[in-house]
Amino acid sequence: MLTKFKRIIGLLLVVPAVVTANVSEYQLDNGLKLIVKEDHRAPVVVSQVWYKVGSSYEHNGITGISHVLEHMMFKGTENLGPNEFSQIIAANGGRENAFTGRDYTAYFQTLEKDRLEVSFRLEAERMRKLVIDEAELLKEREVVAEERRMRTEDNPHALVREAFNATAFINSPYHHPVIGWMSDINNYEASDLRQWYQKWYAPNNATVVIVGDVDPVAVYSLAKKYFGPLKPETTAKLKPQTEVEQRGKRTIEVQAPAELPYMMLGWKVPVVNTVEKEQSWEPYALEMLAGILDGGQSARFSRELVRGEEVAASVGAGYGLFSRLADMFLVVGTPAKGKSIAELQLAVMKQVEKLQTELVSEKELHRIKAQVVANAVYERDSVFYQAMQIGMLETIGMDWELTDQYVENVQAVTAEQVQAVAKKYFKDKGLTVAELIPMPLDNKRPVASAGARHGR
Amino acid sequence: MDAKLLGILLSLLLTLSVQASPNIEHWQTENGAEVYFVPAPELAMVDITVAFDAGAARDGKQSGLALLTNAMLNEGAGGLDTDQIAIAFEDVGAQFGNSSQRDMAIISLRTLTEKEAFDPALAMFTKVLTQPDFPEPAFERIKKQMLIGLQAEKQSPSALASRAFYSNVYGEHSYAAMPAGDENSVPQLTLASLNAFYKQYYVAKNAVIVLVGAVTITQAKHIAEQLSSGLVTGEPASSLARVTPTTEEKTIVIEHPSSQTHIVMGQVGMSRGDDDYFTLYVGNHILGGSGLVSQLSNEVREKRGLSYSVYSYFRPMRELGPYQFGLQTRNDQAEEALNVMKTTLKEFTEKGPTEAELLAAKQNITGEFALRLDSNSKIAGYLAMIGFYGLPLDYLETFKSKINAVTVEQIKEAYSRRIKADNMITVLVGGKAE
Numbered sequence: 001m002l003t004k005f006k007r008i009i010g011l012l013l014v015v016p017a018v019v020t021a022n023v024s025e026y027q028l029d030n031g032l033k034l035i036v037k038e039d040h041r042a043p044v045v046v047s048q049v050w051y052k053v054g055s056s057y058e059h060n061g062i063t064g065i066s067h068v069l070e071h072m073m074f075k076g077t078e079n080l081g082p083n084e085f086s087q088i089i090a091a092n093g094g095r096e097n098a099f100t101g102r103d104y105t106a107y108f109q110t111l112e113k114d115r116l117e118v119s120f121r122l123e124a125e126r127m128r129k130l131v132i133d134e135a136e137l138l139k140e141r142e143v144v145a146e147e148r149r150m151r152t153e154d155n156p157h158a159l160v161r162e163a164f165n166a167t168a169f170i171n172s173p174y175h176h177p178v179i180g181w182m183s184d185i186n187n188y189e190a191s192d193l194r195q196w197y198q199k200w201y202a203p204n205n206a207t208v209v210i211v212g213d214v215d216p217v218a219v220y221s222l223a224k225k226y227f228g229p230l231k232p233e234t235t236a237k238l239k240p241q242t243e244v245e246q247r248g249k250r251t252i253e254v255q256a257p258a259e260l261p262y263m264m265l266g267w268k269v270p271v272v273n274t275v276e277k278e279q280s281w282e283p284y285a286l287e288m289l290a291g292i293l294d295g296g297q298s299a300r301f302s303r304e305l306v307r308g309e310e311v312a313a314s315v316g317a318g319y320g321l322f323s324r325l326a327d328m329f330l331v332v333g334t335p336a337k338g339k340s341i342a343e344l345q346l347a348v349m350k351q352v353e354k355l356q357t358e359l360v361s362e363k364e365l366h367r368i369k370a371q372v373v374a375n376a377v378y379e380r381d382s383v384f385y386q387a388m389q390i391g392m393l394e395t396i397g398m399d400w401e402l403t404d405q406y407v408e409n410v411q412a413v414t415a416e417q418v419q420a421v422a423k424k425y426f427k428d429k430g431l432t433v434a435e436l437i438p439m440p441l442d443n444k445r446p447v448a449s450a451g452a453r454h455g456r
Numbered sequence: 457m458d459a460k461l462l463g464i465l466l467s468l469l470l471t472l473s474v475q476a477s478p479n480i481e482h483w484q485t486e487n488g489a490e491v492y493f494v495p496a497p498e499l500a501m502v503d504i505t506v507a508f509d510a511g512a513a514r515d516g517k518q519s520g521l522a523l524l525t526n527a528m529l530n531e532g533a534g535g536l537d538t539d540q541i542a543i544a545f546e547d548v549g550a551q552f553g554n555s556s557q558r559d560m561a562i563i564s565l566r567t568l569t570e571k572e573a574f575d576p577a578l579a580m581f582t583k584v585l586t587q588p589d590f591p592e593p594a595f596e597r598i599k600k601q602m603l604i605g606l607q608a609e610k611q612s613p614s615a616l617a618s619r620a621f622y623s624n625v626y627g628e629h630s631y632a633a634m635p636a637g638d639e640n641s642v643p644q645l646t647l648a649s650l651n652a653f654y655k656q657y658y659v660a661k662n663a664v665i666v667l668v669g670a671v672t673i674t675q676a677k678h679i680a681e682q683l684s685s686g687l688v689t690g691e692p693a694s695s696l697a698r699v700t701p702t703t704e705e706k707t708i709v710i711e712h713p714s715s716q717t718h719i720v721m722g723q724v725g726m727s728r729g730d731d732d733y734f735t736l737y738v739g740n741h742i743l744g745g746s747g748l749v750s751q752l753s754n755e756v757r758e759k760r761g762l763s764y765s766v767y768s769y770f771r772p773m774r775e776l777g778p779y780q781f782g783l784q785t786r787n788d789q790a791e792e793a794l795n796v797m798k799t800t801l802k803e804f805t806e807k808g809p810t811e812a813e814l815l816a817a818k819q820n821i822t823g824e825f826a827l828r829l830d831s832n833s834k835i836a837g838y839l840a841m842i843g844f845y846g847l848p849l850d851y852l853e854t855f856k857s858k859i860n861a862v863t864v865e866q867i868k869e870a871y872s873r874r875i876k877a878d879n880m881i882t883v884l885v886g887g888k889a890e
Contacts, residue, residue: 044830090749093824094824146763149786150764153716154613257611260611299546307538310597313600
């Protein structure tokens with residue numbers, strides 16, 4: 001059933017050529033959403049299946065289960081053997097993988113445009129007919145444990161980030177890492193996985209995003225053919241798990257083998273999904289603020305902290321407007337040689353104070369807006385990125401058209417609004433600070449030996 | 457591989473669709489820079505890349521010099537300072553980039569093509585390329601940042617492994633050193649040597665200019681002339697020394713307080729434009745280059761769950777680049793994982809792939825050909841490679857047929873002639889088994 005059909009003329013304010021972005025949106029009777037964006041520059045298509053499930057859907061004890069399930073999705077179905085999915089995609093000249101985030105799990109293939117059917121046939125199969133084999137799960141738990149060691153255990157910055165999130169978020173599920181705690185990874189049972197799959201993997205909990213050199217009507221009939229027969233599921237209603245109000249600055253230290261100190265600061269802030277209606281401009285003002293601090297080599301952090309004062313070897317600001325739950329505005333950095341974390345922190349706080357007490361100049365505002373406008377054009381060089389934007393927004397419960405409105409919304413931000421969000425949110429009460437305390441690495445000089453490896 | 461999959465493969469072979477490659481325009485500027493251009497009118501933007509034969513292979517004893525020179529270009533030019541240069545680009549939404557590896561030193565510009573953005577962006581890009589000032593304070597600051605970067609390497613087992621790998625595979629060759637330099641060499645770099653390096657290598661006859669985007673060929677010619685005319689004509693960089701492959705097995709163990717051991721194994725591989733390029737490329741695709749469906753992934757990850765990532769790849773360079781294998785695994789499994797990797801390689805060099813594996817690889821590589829060229833930035837990357845390494849202009853056009861021509865016998869022969877499975881350099885960085 002076709003519920004909506006939209007053709008959007010994208011308005012990119014400074015760009016002379018009128019750029020049209022053809023997007024068609026459909027919904028099948030079983031609830032599956034299909035969004036097709038035409039991009040005829042190259043004879044390729046990217047196909048992504050997005051499920052509304054991720055680490056923020058998990059509770060303690062099974063953290064990371066969405067991610068391990070993503071791994072198991074390659075390990076066989078009623079009609080496909082382990083790894084056969086990947087073999088068939090490879091044989092069709094496709095590239096494929098999957099990723100899990102806090103708010104989504106997504107699977108993708110990039111193919112020559114006439115191979116889209118292969119993607120639909122296989123994705124439809126594993127949407128409802130996954131087989132969780134005990135032996136395969138045991139092996140995959142080991143693979144995921146290795147993945148966690150590689151990404152987190154042996155990476156001092158990742159250890160800080162994990163402890164930081166677990167400190168800043170008390171009851172929000174953003175408390176725990178996407179990959180899960182190690183003791184949870186080591187204890188998933190096949191039945192846990194089967195339940196998780198049954199609960200979330202269904203057409204009415206999925207969005208299929210197609211971007212490329214395709215005809216939307218043909219894609220729609222292909223989708224009906226393969227995804228149409230799948231039965232919907234009664235998906236569970238999520239509890240809100242709204243983060244409790246922070247009542248004061250939280251400070252932690254993380255000791256890990258490292259050479260360089262590192263710090264992470266974060267203030268609790270709203271995102272587009274959680275902001276009060278009357279203040280819907282706030283996330284865009286925070287986005288602008290992130291740009292003022294860290295939007296390129298000419299932004300304040302680079303200009304004044306890395307150059308200027310030379311107090312930072314590197315320093316960055318980060319804010320994402322699009323997530324399911326309220327999030328944080330982050331500042332991370334490493335002090336310059338001979339400078340301390342305390343000095344870097346002080347310099348960052350001075351920058352924050354300046355934003356609260358002085359209006360940013362029109363020149364700075366203009367510069368960030370020019371970059372936002374230009375980036376909107378540059379992003380269209382990648383079909384994959386275009387599909388990512390659509391899928392992510394839909395999956396966190398927002399309209400993909402926000403990607404088009406994003407530029408206008410940032411353009412509308414005023415200097416007063418930037419100052420207002422700086423005053424409102426950058427208070428110690430909502431601040432969390434984490435510092436890496438480098439412990440000795442104690443690595444000996446390389447020992448060279450001929451032949452086999454000794455003594456291990 | 458089962459019969460069903462083989463059937464699918466064979467049926468696919470019959471449905472190969474014909475794909476046009478981009479039409480590459482190629483010319484030289486008046487003072488000798490090579491220019492490669494592909495028009496892409498769909499998006500109102502252009503990518504410009506200028507690549508010089510001025511990478512770390514040219515460092516000599518001053519390890520880190522090429523990288524530092526490249527990094528200093530936008531730190532002062534034509535009397536403007538770093539802030540003014542950054543503002544000029546960012547005011548119009550343009551993106552300036554610089555990078556330097558062993559062979560190539562690159563500066564790049566991505567900008568909108570509307571006049572209000574394009575003209576100032578190109579003017580600043582030209583200035584940065586042709587009139588760098590190399591001011592002292594920025595020089596000292598970037599040196600300090602390079603030293604911080606070297607410290608950061610010490611907390612990364614993979615970075616430690618990579619450094620030890622190159623050093624042992626290349627010995628006395630200039631590829632042995634890391635582009636980032638080392639703690640002894642970086643403090644000793646001087647502005648005088650940097651100026652001399654720029655003078656010798658950032659010259660028209662040593663440059664490849666790549667343009668992809670919404671400009672006409674007339675505009676492209678004008679842009680290339682503008683960029684090149686500010687450069688001294690100069691001379692192409694001289695040829696590099698030949699690489700002498702190591703002849704004995706060697707294992708390097710570096711203790712690190714990590715829960716995993718990072719293993720990097722390999723030897724000298726092949727060059728760009730190598731006679732065996734396509735044969736070795738397809739062979740390695742089957743062995744360890746095709747992600748989750750490669751032999752290595754199947755043995756190490758799928759069958760045994762020993763590592764999240766396991767790979768092998770050739771990095772073809774001006775001279776023989778490395779052939780590198782790698783994985784990471786829990787410290788107490790390092791020995792087992794290394795043995796599986798070695799055994800898989802050894803069997804492959806002795807037996808070669810099966811016909812079915814070769815067919816699957818060809819299907820994968822030729823079938824995904826269109827994906828290699830589906831964006832301006834990817835096309836620009838290929839043009840830079842073709843131009844820099846002097847590959848034929850029909851490289852992309854003939855790519856699929858050359859892949860399809862590779863046989864099992866050729867792979868076996870090339871592997872047995874060039875890959876010495878018993879003479880690998882192996883680096884292990886990790887902790888003791890718990």
